[in-house]
Amino acid sequence: MAIALTTLVEETDRYLNIARIADYCPNGLQVEGRPQVRRIVSGVTASQALLEAAVAAEADAVLVHHGYFWKGENPCVTGMKQRRLKTLLAHDISLLAYHLPLDxxxxxxxxxxxxxxxxxxxxxxxxxxxxxxxxxxxxxxxxxxxxxxxxxxxxxxxxxxxxxxxxxxxxxxxxxxxxxxxxxxxxxxxxxxxxxxxxxxxxxxxxxxxxxxxxxxxxxxxxERYGVQALGDYLAKRFAIEHLFIDCPNPV
Missing domain, CATH: 3.40.1390.30 (NIF3 (NGG1p interacting factor 3)-like)
Known part of the structure; x- marks a missing residue:
């Protein structure tokens, strides 16, 4: 079963009540991909390793706690940022990120x-x-x-x-x-x-x-591995879509 990306984003924004707190980054849809979502891959951080794993898993959307576009960061799309965004855009994968509202x-x-x-x-x-x-x-x-x-x-x-x-x-x-x-x-x-x-x-x-x-x-x-897993499970149950959590090891 598939759900419209707009519906998925609206429900997640509502469920987490993202308007209630000022944050250090935009919460919600950060990169727009294909209009229909059948499979979500979740992870702690939208690293290159997680994105490549999401591509291999044929995900339509990636759901993370640590996304992009943090206050004070260099806005230029070069180097690591360019490679990450290129991976998402080339494979038409959406990125949803929720920081403090998920905490x-x-x-x-x-x-x-x-x-x-x-x-x-x-x-x-x-x-x-x-x-x-x-x-x-x-x-x-x-x-x-x-x-x-x-x-x-x-x-x-x-x-x-x-x-x-x-x-x-x-x-x-x-x-x-x-x-x-x-x-x-x-x-x-x-x-x-x-x-x-x-x-x-x-x-x-x-x-x-x-x-x-x-x-x-x-x-x-x-x-911080458990919140995004629970959120992904909630969305999978709510919309009868697939959810896969992928843990990319990080010793920090």
């Missing part, structure tokens, strides 16, 4: 989906009074050591995380997928035992250590 969504969002993977019960946003807050806070069913929780993260995500141990056991957790290390002080103020994100900055170590809070950096790519 925030209460059902298919990256943060909610990661919580489900790690058995964290979501309580709410890190900053309840700030509607633009991406991170969440929640709790484990039972307290455990930071090392044991890090082992759970490693088993689920398939990579060894960076761990900074805090004082005592871990039950209340704050997290933000991807490059959310800047939220650590907000998480500390929210009273967490451990803060989890994808990346770490030099100062993140000191914030965790000096506040006796555990910290885990589990990988930007690794923590």
């Amino acid at each position: 925030l969504h209460p059902e298919v969002g990256n943060n909610v989906q990661l919580a489900r993977q790690l058995d964290i019960e979501v309580e709410g946003p890190l900053e309840p009074d700030n509607p633009k807050t991406v991170g969440l806070v929640g709790a484990l069913a039972e307290p455990m050591s930071a090392r044991d929780f890090a082992r759970r993260v490693a088993e689920v995500l398939g990579r060894e995380p960076l761990l900074v141990e805090g004082a005592g056991s871990v039950q209340r957790i704050g997290w933000c997928t991807g490059g959310g290390q800047g939220y650590i002080d907000t998480a500390i103020a929210a009273g967490v035992d451990l803060y989890l994100t994808g990346e770490a900055s030099e100062q993140t170590f000191h914030s965790a250590r000096e506040n006796d809070v555990a910290f885990i950096a589990a990988g930007h790519h690794a923590t």
Whole structure:
């Protein structure tokens, strides 16, 4: 079965409520391909490797979290950008990208989906009074050591995380997928035992250590694999089309 590209884009934009937040890139249809969609390939980033895999899979559209046209980037279509766009246009494949709206969504969002993977019960946003807050806070069913929780993260995500141990056991957790290390002080103020994100900055170590809070950096790519999969599955079920998630390995 096929669905019109315009219908697919309209439903995805509506479902993710893309107008609710200012972002660093355009959300929605970034590159227009053929007018009918039968098969979607999803992935974390619209890299050349993902595009070539989508071509091989005979995809009509590519759905990603990290697309193109970021604020402040060089607008010239040369080099890597030219090759990527040429691949999409030559094969008449559409590119749909959703950044912060996908992080925030209460059902298919990256943060909610990661919580489900790690058995964290979501309580709410890190900053309840700030509607633009991406991170969440929640709790484990039972307290455990930071090392044991890090082992759970490693088993689920398939990579060894960076761990900074805090004082005592871990039950209340704050997290933000991807490059959310800047939220650590907000998480500390929210009273967490451990803060989890994808990346770490030099100062993140000191914030965790000096506040006796555990910290885990589990990988930007690794923590953001689940939202786009859930969104692709939603669209496949909604429109009776095919969806294939392709994970292009990334150690960062």
